[in-house]
Amino acid sequence: MIEFLDAFGNKVELSLAANAFQQKAKHVLVICQYKDHWYLTNHKVRGLEFPGGKVETDESLRDAAHREVYEETGGIIDELLQIAEYRVTDEKDSFVKAVFWGKIKTVDKTNNYHETNGPVAVKGDILQLRFGQEYSFIMKDEVIQECIKQINKLQNEKNSDKF
Numbered sequence: 001m002i003e004f005l006d007a008f009g010n011k012v013e014l015s016l017a018a019n020a021f022q023q024k025a026k027h028v029l030v031i032c033q034y035k036d037h038w039y040l041t042n043h044k045v046r047g048l049e050f051p052g053g054k055v056e057t058d059e060s061l062r063d064a065a066h067r068e069v070y071e072e073t074g075g076i077i078d079e080l081l082q083i084a085e086y087r088v089t090d091e092k093d094s095f096v097k098a099v100f101w102g103k104i105k106t107v108d109k110t111n112n113y114h115e116t117n118g119p120v121a122v123k124g125d126i127l128q129l130r131f132g133q134e135y136s137f138i139m140k141d142e143v144i145q146e147c148i149k150q151i152n153k154l155q156n157e158k159n160s161d162k163f
Helices: 063-071 142-160
Strands: 002-005 010-015 027-034 037-043 047-049 052-054 077-088 092-105 118-124
Touching: 002 142, 010 142, 027 063, 027 142, 037 063, 037 142, 052 063, 063 077, 063 092, 063 118, 077 142, 092 142
Parallel strands: 027 092
Antiparallel strands: 002 010, 010 077, 027 037, 027 052, 037 047, 037 118, 077 092
16 A cells, blocks of 8 residues: 555555455546547646546446546547556545546547647656646646556556467
8 A cells, every 4th residue: 555645635545456444435536548649638727637527317437438538538448457456535535536547549529628628649758758747736646656657567468479
């Protein structure tokens, strides 16, 4: 378990496993890749970030991940894997968010990207790029750092299985 304080001083507990907390995840974050790019959304208030949001009533985490990516970017996910879960606790309450790694197969251009200005494809080292002022505070903490490290590890394991 990795623990740290977020940009607002809230306690964050990150586990690189699913179902790590007794509290049920009711939010999703999807770290997306499309071809050789990181695929983000441009949130109208926060800036560039990976898509995500609240799970709707009677919706599974996986279904919410697919829906949120489509609503915010037009991306249609081909491969989806849950890689982590984290809990944020403030003075009043806490919530748990499931983190997925999604590979996008195709992208539809839509007329509405909900609370966002639509997709942004970024090429390069996202661990360095994420500190630019155009990026959301969500991109700058240890959740993204540790999840990207986990994705890199999983990709390396997958690539080494080919030989």
